[in-house]
Amino acid sequence: MDIELADAVQRLRFEQPDVRALVITSGKDRVFCSGANIYMLGSSTHAFKVNFCKYTNETRLAIEDASQHSGLKSLAAVNGACAGGGYELALACDEILLVDDASSAVSLPEVSLLGVLPGTGGLTRVVDKRRVRRDLADVFSSLGEGVKGKRAVQWGLVDETVPLSRFAARVPEKARALADGSPARPGPGVALEPLDGRHHDLGVEHRYVTLEVVPAERVATLTVRGPDEGEPTAPAAMRERGSGLWALRAFRELDDVLLDMRFNRPDIGVVVLRTRGDLGRVLASDRALRANQDDWFASEVRHHVKRVLKRLDLTARTFLAVIDAESAFAGSLFELALAADRSYMLAADDGPRIALSPLNRDGLPMSNGLTRLQTRFLGRPEVVDGLPWDEPLDAEAALEAGLVTFAPDEIDWEDEVRLAVEERASLSPDALTGMEANLRFAGPETMETKIFGRLSAWQNWIFQRPNAVGERGALTLYGRPERPKFNWTRT
Amino acid sequence: MDIELADAVQRLRFEQPDVRALVITSGKDRVFCSGANIYMLGSSTHAFKVNFCKYTNETRLAIEDASQHSGLKSLAAVNGACAGGGYELALACDEILLVDDASSAVSLPEVSLLGVLPGTGGLTRVVDKRRVRRDLADVFSSLGEGVKGKRAVQWGLVDETVPLSRFAARVPEKARALADGSPARPGPGVALEPLDGRHHDLGVEHRYVTLEVVPAERVATLTVRGPDEGEPTAPAAMRERGSGLWALRAFRELDDVLLDMRFNRPDIGVVVLRTRGDLGRVLASDRALRANQDDWFASEVRHHVKRVLKRLDLTARTFLAVIDAESAFAGSLFELALAADRSYMLAADDGPRIALSPLNRDGLPMSNGLTRLQTRFLGRPEVVDGLPWDEPLDAEAALEAGLVTFAPDEIDWEDEVRLAVEERASLSPDALTGMEANLRFAGPETMETKIFGRLSAWQNWIFQRPNAVGERGALTLYGRPERPKFNWTRT
Numbered sequence: 001m002d003i004e005l006a007d008a009v010q011r012l013r014f015e016q017p018d019v020r021a022l023v024i025t026s027g028k029d030r031v032f033c034s035g036a037n038i039y040m041l042g043s044s045t046h047a048f049k050v051n052f053c054k055y056t057n058e059t060r061l062a063i064e065d066a067s068q069h070s071g072l073k074s075l076a077a078v079n080g081a082c083a084g085g086g087y088e089l090a091l092a093c094d095e096i097l098l099v100d101d102a103s104s105a106v107s108l109p110e111v112s113l114l115g116v117l118p119g120t121g122g123l124t125r126v127v128d129k130r131r132v133r134r135d136l137a138d139v140f141s142s143l144g145e146g147v148k149g150k151r152a153v154q155w156g157l158v159d160e161t162v163p164l165s166r167f168a169a170r171v172p173e174k175a176r177a178l179a180d181g182s183p184a185r186p187g188p189g190v191a192l193e194p195l196d197g198r199h200h201d202l203g204v205e206h207r208y209v210t211l212e213v214v215p216a217e218r219v220a221t222l223t224v225r226g227p228d229e230g231e232p233t234a235p236a237a238m239r240e241r242g243s244g245l246w247a248l249r250a251f252r253e254l255d256d257v258l259l260d261m262r263f264n265r266p267d268i269g270v271v272v273l274r275t276r277g278d279l280g281r282v283l284a285s286d287r288a289l290r291a292n293q294d295d296w297f298a299s300e301v302r303h304h305v306k307r308v309l310k311r312l313d314l315t316a317r318t319f320l321a322v323i324d325a326e327s328a329f330a331g332s333l334f335e336l337a338l339a340a341d342r343s344y345m346l347a348a349d350d351g352p353r354i355a356l357s358p359l360n361r362d363g364l365p366m367s368n369g370l371t372r373l374q375t376r377f378l379g380r381p382e383v384v385d386g387l388p389w390d391e392p393l394d395a396e397a398a399l400e401a402g403l404v405t406f407a408p409d410e411i412d413w414e415d416e417v418r419l420a421v422e423e424r425a426s427l428s429p430d431a432l433t434g435m436e437a438n439l440r441f442a443g444p445e446t447m448e449t450k451i452f453g454r455l456s457a458w459q460n461w462i463f464q465r466p467n468a469v470g471e472r473g474a475l476t477l478y479g480r481p482e483r484p485k486f487n488w489t490r491t
Numbered sequence: 492m493d494i495e496l497a498d499a500v501q502r503l504r505f506e507q508p509d510v511r512a513l514v515i516t517s518g519k520d521r522v523f524c525s526g527a528n529i530y531m532l533g534s535s536t537h538a539f540k541v542n543f544c545k546y547t548n549e550t551r552l553a554i555e556d557a558s559q560h561s562g563l564k565s566l567a568a569v570n571g572a573c574a575g576g577g578y579e580l581a582l583a584c585d586e587i588l589l590v591d592d593a594s595s596a597v598s599l600p601e602v603s604l605l606g607v608l609p610g611t612g613g614l615t616r617v618v619d620k621r622r623v624r625r626d627l628a629d630v631f632s633s634l635g636e637g638v639k640g641k642r643a644v645q646w647g648l649v650d651e652t653v654p655l656s657r658f659a660a661r662v663p664e665k666a667r668a669l670a671d672g673s674p675a676r677p678g679p680g681v682a683l684e685p686l687d688g689r690h691h692d693l694g695v696e697h698r699y700v701t702l703e704v705v706p707a708e709r710v711a712t713l714t715v716r717g718p719d720e721g722e723p724t725a726p727a728a729m730r731e732r733g734s735g736l737w738a739l740r741a742f743r744e745l746d747d748v749l750l751d752m753r754f755n756r757p758d759i760g761v762v763v764l765r766t767r768g769d770l771g772r773v774l775a776s777d778r779a780l781r782a783n784q785d786d787w788f789a790s791e792v793r794h795h796v797k798r799v800l801k802r803l804d805l806t807a808r809t810f811l812a813v814i815d816a817e818s819a820f821a822g823s824l825f826e827l828a829l830a831a832d833r834s835y836m837l838a839a840d841d842g843p844r845i846a847l848s849p850l851n852r853d854g855l856p857m858s859n860g861l862t863r864l865q866t867r868f869l870g871r872p873e874v875v876d877g878l879p880w881d882e883p884l885d886a887e888a889a890l891e892a893g894l895v896t897f898a899p900d901e902i903d904w905e906d907e908v909r910l911a912v913e914e915r916a917s918l919s920p921d922a923l924t925g926m927e928a929n930l931r932f933a934g935p936e937t938m939e940t941k942i943f944g945r946l947s948a949w950q951n952w953i954f955q956r957p958n959a960v961g962e963r964g965a966l967t968l969y970g971r972p973e974r975p976k977f978n979w980t981r982t
Contacts, residue, residue, distance in 0.1 A: 445936030
């Protein structure tokens with residue numbers, strides 16, 4: 001079974017709720033995490049292999065989210081080299097166990113071997129999550145060979161070392177201890193059925209989510225539809241609906257479309273966000289998730305919705321929410337408008353309404369730890385409290401409440417939206433990436449926003465400097481006998 | 492009188508403590524802040540002009556630090572265009588007053604006119620400090636012509652608009668109100684005498700601070716000497732010693748050397764930090780600053796020491812503290828070792844001692860709002876509390892307490908320090924800049940660390956992309972009739 005690690009963690013959370021710990025360990029070549037395997041330990045000890053080729057920062061956050069919100073703990077069991085991205089993956093785990101021998105070490109060798117920066121996720125986790133002292137982190141991050149054995153434990157880079165002879169026995173012991181420390185979550189699980197959407201040159205068609213691309217304009221329209229009918233609201237019935245439950249399926253489809261766009265459609269600069277459907281049904285679905293928050297399945301669905309919206313926040317494209325006549329921007333779907341860089345709502349007598357749900361209040365936090373409404377009205381909790389929580393709002397009321405950006409009337413509507421899209425699509429994509437990333441996360445910073453706020457910029461900058469990729473740059477010359485030639489100017 | 496703005500603010504704090512508000516307003520050409528003037532309003536209405544050519548993010552922080560810690564409030568009085576860096580300067584002020592006419596507007600026009608990013612300081616202050624809603628901030632930051640009049644007030648971009656006819660009368664009214672809201676601080680002030688150090692190719696020589704450069708190795712040694720004799724400890728005597736007071740003079744000299752190095756010696760990659768002098772005298776000076784914290788002059792001296800140490804944290808060079816036989820790393824001077832990326836302390840029977848003072852405990856916070864000890868032992872306040880606050884420590888004790896990185900004995904000392912310096916100087920300067928900036932600020936992020944954590948990276952990246960500076964880039968073509976040609980890939 002070959003799947004990507006974030007997918008594997010997601011599947012575990014839904015399909016095997018009894019699994020309380022997972023072990024990520026080295027592959028046959030003893031290099032941690034390139035072609036590594038995952039073994040999973042549940043109430044009974046069963047294990048299967050997962051092959052993953054790409055572990056992004058979001059993948060690492062998926063492991064941490066599973067630990068924090070699902071009680072699915074993880075152990076990095078390192079036997080051999082654990083370098084760079086491999087150590088970043090280990091840092092995402094709850095604990096790190098390292099073999100104490102001549103060759104097993106953890107390292108971030110990028111600075112000394114490649115002349116570039118270790119992942120900001122790695123550096124940030126070393127000092128912020130593992131709280132390694134910054135001077136020791138400095139020494140560690142400039143040592144190509146890394147740190148091993150007792151010193152790795154003393155500096156806080158790993159939690160424990162064992163001789164190779166005890167490794168095989170110690171791994172399941174530690175995994176069992178992690179699992180035992182986490183509240184039991186009895187099954188049965190809920191299978192995640194394949195989405196079987198249709199992906200083609202001009203878009204994606206899913207049951208609830210559609211992407212329509214106009215390549216020449218570098219614009220896409222992303223439409224999310226609400227439930228077609230009333231959704232189950234009792235825990236057992238929701239579980240029975242399983243991955244067909246609207247909230248789960250619609251947001252899985254949205255996630256698929258966001259990833260498709262990020263990886264396969266790099267030229268799309270502007271995404272118009274639309275919704276379709278019935279406000280009341282979306283609100284009822286949200287209320288069921290909130291009412292059953294102690295049920296593991298309803299909780300997992302909400303956390304899934306939360307993660308997909310966080311991915312949208314972190315997607316480097318302009319999002320413009322267009323709240324037009326047939327829309328259904330209510331509750332969790334209104335979060336799309338709050339996540340968007342701007343929103344346009346049609347002002348008309350029989351025009352659209354928006355509505356808030358309990359999930360807008362506290363169910364779907366952003367990476368900065370605040371809700372989108374708290375971030376929108378930063379430092380003004382009285383404004384958030386005073387929002388019209390219980391009534392649908394027309395454009396005038398929504399504008400007055402500060403919940404939408406613009407509310408053109410029918411005469412101006414088409415021109416204003418068209419011009420906004422055209423103008424945005426004409427601006428420098430680099431400048432927009434920087435601007436949007438700066439504006440989207442007002443308020444406190446967390447490890448997550450630190451990582452993403454710095455990630456692309458630092459790395460893009462350092463990786464494209466001549467000192468890295470020039471003719472005599474360190475990356476260019478890596479593995480060759482010549483020494484790199486640096487421009488020594490400090491910036 | 493032509494001086495730089497940060498200098499002007501600093502002079503005001505020391506030399507004219509009775510001045511409680513300053514007005515920064517447009518120059519003759521009505522362009523805010525390029526060749527702008529500053530008028531200062533004190534208990535009597537006196538004013539003088541300041542010409543400044545460079546206003547860095549640190550300058551803007553100097554204005555904010557003066558407001559927060561000195562009660563020196565500032566008003567941006569905008570009559571005409573206030574664009575880009577000009578608006579960033581206005582954002583640093585406590586209030587912004589804008590003329591309501593056809594041509595006066597505030598703007599961050601970089602994205603639309605230049606294809607690059609507005610200063611992250613500007614974007615961050617818009618959403619974090621002024622709490623402009625992020626969707627409105629998005630609209631504002633993509634409008635080349637900016638926002639004026641009532642809309643600027645409604646969106647929170649400025650505090651008030653007035654017709655041109657009332658501007659001249661309204662400015663002093665508002666300045667007076669700001670001044671009246673700030674506790675009076677009666678003079679007389681303390682004149683900041685010129686430092687008259689000697690700057691030459693191979694370094695800088697001041698009374699207490701020396702920089703010695705070895706250009707071929709790209710290494711400099713920065714030495715700070717403690718007081719030559721006992722310093723005054725009573726407020727009146729300290730004020731009488733004035734800018735000759737060791738704590739003030741030594742850190743002014745250190746600031747001068749840091750700026751000299753940053754602007755004039757870009758190739759220096761590694762700075763060896765040394766101290767010389769008597770531990771007890773440094774501790775006595777620190778204790779006097781703490782004991783007299785309610786005296787305005789002692790308070791200003793401490794805040795100055797704080798700002799210089801923050802500048803060191805934000806300086807993109809490697810700092811290695813070398814605690815050798817004749818050193819005096821006590822209290823405020825020990826902060827140099829805590830600010831350094833690593834420290835080496837000689838372990839010997841008659842070897843050096845280090846010592847902590849009350850200023851290490853809470854007097855000299857970093858940009859993240861924590862002390863350097865809190866950052867060093869992040870999330871472990873019991874470790875900070877349990878440090879040996881009252882006794883000098885030898886190398887073994889300092890290593891045990893986690894206060895130094897390495898403590899080689901006399902046999903290894905020279906080799907180990909030499910190798911550390913040589914090795915560091917051989918690494919990619921870009922990679923080190925990124926790594927050090929990531930590791931230096933563990934813990935919470937503040938507006939300051941957000942700004943600096945993103946500043947150089949985002950801007951360096953976006954400004955050197957072909958979309959900005961390529962043959963058909965937006966910066967290259969600015970002011971010409973051709974339209975830029977972008978690579979549309981979103982990163």
